[in-house]
Amino acid sequence: MADKTGDRETAQQISEVFVGSAGPSRSLKPLVTVAGIEAASVPAFIAGQELADLAESDDRIVVLSADLAGAGRVIDFAMRHPSRFFNLGVAEQNMVTVAAGMASTGLRPYVSTFASYASLLCCEQIRTDIAYTGMPVRILAHHSGMSLGFYGTSHHALEDISAMRSIADLIVVSAADANQLRAIVRASLDVSDPIYIRMGRGRDPEVYAEVPSNFQFGRACRLTEGGDLTMIATGSEVRPCLDAAAQLREEGVEVRVVDMHTISPIDVDEVVAAARETAAVLTVEEHNVTGGLGSAVAEILLESGVATRFLRAGIPDEFVLIGPPAALYAHYELDAEGVAARARRFLARGVNE
Amino acid sequence: MFRKETFRLSRIAGAGHYGGALSAAELIVALYYAQLRYQPSDPGWLDRDRFVLSKGHAAIGLYPVLADVGFFDPALLDSYTRLGSIFGDHPDMRKVPGIDFSSGSLGHGLSVALGQTLAARVQGRSYRTYCLLGDGELAEGQVWEAAMAAGHFKAGSLIAIVDRNQFSIDGPTETIMGVEPLDAKFAAFRWNVRRVDGHDLDAILDTFAELADEPNAPPQLIIADTIKARGVQRMEGNADWHVGNLVGSDYDDVLSEIDAGLQPSIGSH
Numbered sequence: 131m132a133d134k135t136g137d138r139e140t141a142q143q144i145s146e147v148f149v150g151s152a153g154p155s156r157s158l159k160p161l162v163t164v165a166g167i168e169a170a171s172v173p174a175f176i177a178g179q180e181l182a183d184l185a186e187s188d189d190r191i192v193v194l195s196a197d198l199a200g201a202g203r204v205i206d207f208a209m210r211h212p213s214r215f216f217n218l219g220v221a222e223q224n225m226v227t228v229a230a231g232m233a234s235t236g237l238r239p240y241v242s243t244f245a246s247y248a249s250l251l252c253c254e255q256i257r258t259d260i261a262y263t264g265m266p267v268r269i270l271a272h273h274s275g276m277s278l279g280f281y282g283t284s285h286h287a288l289e290d291i292s293a294m295r296s297i298a299d300l301i302v303v304s305a306a307d308a309n310q311l312r313a314i315v316r317a318s319l320d321v322s323d324p325i326y327i328r329m330g331r332g333r334d335p336e337v338y339a340e341v342p343s344n345f346q347f348g349r350a351c352r353l354t355e356g357g358d359l360t361m362i363a364t365g366s367e368v369r370p371c372l373d374a375a376a377q378l379r380e381e382g383v384e385v386r387v388v389d390m391h392t393i394s395p396i397d398v399d400e401v402v403a404a405a406r407e408t409a410a411v412l413t414v415e416e417h418n419v420t421g422g423l424g425s426a427v428a429e430i431l432l433e434s435g436v437a438t439r440f441l442r443a444g445i446p447d448e449f450v451l452i453g454p455p456a457a458l459y460a461h462y463e464l465d466a467e468g469v470a471a472r473a474r475r476f477l478a479r480g481v482n483e
Numbered sequence: 484m485f486r487k488e489t490f491r492l493s494r495i496a497g498a499g500h501y502g503g504a505l506s507a508a509e510l511i512v513a514l515y516y517a518q519l520r521y522q523p524s525d526p527g528w529l530d531r532d533r534f535v536l537s538k539g540h541a542a543i544g545l546y547p548v549l550a551d552v553g554f555f556d557p558a559l560l561d562s563y564t565r566l567g568s569i570f571g572d573h574p575d576m577r578k579v580p581g582i583d584f585s586s587g588s589l590g591h592g593l594s595v596a597l598g599q600t601l602a603a604r605v606q607g608r609s610y611r612t613y614c615l616l617g618d619g620e621l622a623e624g625q626v627w628e629a630a631m632a633a634g635h636f637k638a639g640s641l642i643a644i645v646d647r648n649q650f651s652i653d654g655p656t657e658t659i660m661g662v663e664p665l666d667a668k669f670a671a672f673r674w675n676v677r678r679v680d681g682h683d684l685d686a687i688l689d690t691f692a693e694l695a696d697e698p699n700a701p702p703q704l705i706i707a708d709t710i711k712a713r714g715v716q717r718m719e720g721n722a723d724w725h726v727g728n729l730v731g732s733d734y735d736d737v738l739s740e741i742d743a744g745l746q747p748s749i750g751s752h
Contacts, residue, residue, distance in 0.1 A: 216636075254588065258585070263576055
């Protein structure tokens with residue numbers, strides 16, 4: 131099953147990442163079908179489309195890419211607003227700082243690139259030029275985690291939450307699906323802080339049936355209720371947790387699933403409530419367990435004085451294997467089956483693994 | 484006057500980036516007293532010319548100018564680097580009125596200035612953006628990313644000035660990391676390049692007057708040949724005075740020397 135899925139993804143992935151990456155100077159064609167995939171099936175890449183809509187009535191919006199306009203789908207914006215789109219070429223650090231300069235004049239730049247380059251290559255530009263200066267720049271960090279599969283560690287971002295959440299005055303938020311991403315982009319218009327928006331590969335399955343109208347940075351979303359365990363997840367792991375919770379429910383285990391979309395500033399009350407009101411807490415993230423969501427939750431739990439059983443699920447502190455994304459999620463127990471299996475072991479053992 | 488104030492502030496802090504502030508003194512004065520368009524009573528004026536001090540360590544030479552032209556009360560300078568001061572060794576745009584962008588980490592300023600330049604294009608504004616770079620910071624890769632992009636976008640209202648004082652912290656640039664041929668490098672990145680004696684105010688103003696006023700043309704570079712720590716003979720052209728501190732009679736001697744005005748430099752030019 132996993133191998134078959136992997137083979138299919140192999141072909142799709144190569145097509146998705148690199149087709150359509152032409153800048154506006156070349157002939158622009160909407161990326162509708164690539165290797166048979168409808169554009170509608172890349173839901174989390176609607177940021178460009180959403181921004182193009184918003185820019186009709188908000189002339190502060192500009193979008194920047196570093197030669198990944200197709201891969202990040204901001205090409206949808208470039209086609210509709212060519213004079214407000216800038217392709218900086220393969221020079222991410224310059225792009226981020228250029229955006230900071232633009233923001234200092236009153237514009238609201240949205241910068242799109244792979245999460246690995248955004249957060250690690252441009253870490254200092256984000257801290258010094260955007261966060262320290264309080265510039266309203268939004269980083270659209272796509273292909274986060276290990277969603278680029280066999281592209282390997284150079285293209286993975288399994289450290290970005292850790293790096294970004296230690297930067298003062300920077301909002302760090304993950305999108306669980308396309309609808310939540312739309313909500314994040316819309317909410318960003320009313321916020322002047324810099325924002326790091328962590329996005330998946332673009333084929334994340336649906337979590338929210340419609341665009342959440344009550345989205346607020348820093349306010350977690352409780353998606354299911356249960357007293358035996360709380361799963362606190364972010365971004366791409368929210369859907370697997372919901373599916374795992376459904377499996378566990380059939381076995382009589384009631385699980386509260388919390389979508390902790392904003393990792394900084396984190397929803398402290400929701401974390402403490404999980405410890406007080408449910409029997410155990412499991413964090414689930416597509417990220418190194420060191421420094422990420424699990425670490426953030428652990429910090430709160432320890433200082434809260436509320437005793438609870440606690441486990442972090444994520445990538446152990448190592449560089450991941452080469453493989454297609456689905457195979458990697460299975461291997462590291464970050465798909466629904468893996469999350470459910472880990473939860474069963476955690477609850478059965480009564481102590482942490 | 485500004486050289487003296489630089490030394491006074493250094494004494495408050497106990498140390499200061501003398502060399503790079505003194506080499507840029509005439510450039511900063513020429514910009515703020517003759518060239519830049521701004522309103523001290525309205526630091527956020529959207530149509531003002533922008534100035535990015537990419538060599539942020541020269542802020543000690545910029546603060547007294549900003550005070551003198553009216554961005555803030557000169558008496559505030561007495562708090563320089565003290566706990567809670569708005570004035571650090573590197574400038575913070577959120578604290579100091581008149582600072583158009585924070586700096587300190589070398590190699591970022593040209594990107595900032597390019598962003599401000601492209602923003603003017605988006606917003607239909609006609610201001611210019613000036614960026615003062617050190618020569619040591621030209622070893623930073625991001626400078627060349629920005630230089631390439633500025634040439635590509637024909638950012639004609641972007642004026643970069645390199646304070647070519649020949650030294651970075653560890654020694655002469657051509658020994659530590661050679662930057663020459665500077666004019667040919669920028670020309671190859673599609674910039675128009677001019678060269679001027681960075682301590683000759685008249686020559687600097689003449690060069691400013693020659694600048695093209697065409698926003699969709701090659702970006703413009705001025706290489707200003709300067710002398711590190713110009714105006715204080717014991718420090719001129721001496722990398723040991725990149726950062727330093729003067730005490731006792733040495734301090735008084737230096738102020739007297741500055742009062743006497745610029746003398747012919749003892750160093751090579």
